[in-house]
Amino acid sequence: MSAEKGVAVVVTAMLLFVLLHSNVAQADTYNVGDSSGWGFNVTGWADNKSFKAGDTLVFKYKTEFHNVVAVNKACYDSCEPTGKVYESGNDEIELEKGDSYFICGKPGHCAAGMKIAVAAA
Numbered sequence: 001m002s003a004e005k006g007v008a009v010v011v012t013a014m015l016l017f018v019l020l021h022s023n024v025a026q027a028d029t030y031n032v033g034d035s036s037g038w039g040f041n042v043t044g045w046a047d048n049k050s051f052k053a054g055d056t057l058v059f060k061y062k063t064e065f066h067n068v069v070a071v072n073k074a075c076y077d078s079c080e081p082t083g084k085v086y087e088s089g090n091d092e093i094e095l096e097k098g099d100s101y102f103i104c105g106k107p108g109h110c111a112a113g114m115k116i117a118v119a120a121a
Helices: 003-021 073-078
Strands: 029-031 056-060 068-071 084-086 090-094 098-103 115-120
Touching: 068 073, 068 090, 073 098
Parallel strands: 029 056
Antiparallel strands: 056 090, 068 084, 068 098, 098 115
């Protein structure tokens, strides 16, 4: 075997080793509110969870009572439902790196605690 082929074999073997032994980051899916779904019981739901960019939040709720609004920090703090509105009752939202804020846009729901803030690494 020539020296060039030997180097190619060694490099290929090293690349395969690295690929086989690296941890491939996989996105996770989280049901907001766990088995209870998106409702008034979500305060603190995101606490002690480690989210990362690419993870998906699934908001399950009855459409006649709730919705989901992706808002900025100011709207989250003031419960102002200005942002992208989701109304399917089974909304899947992929997280981007950084902070994300979600509220229920129905009157009084956010003020009653139906909102979450999520930080994704």
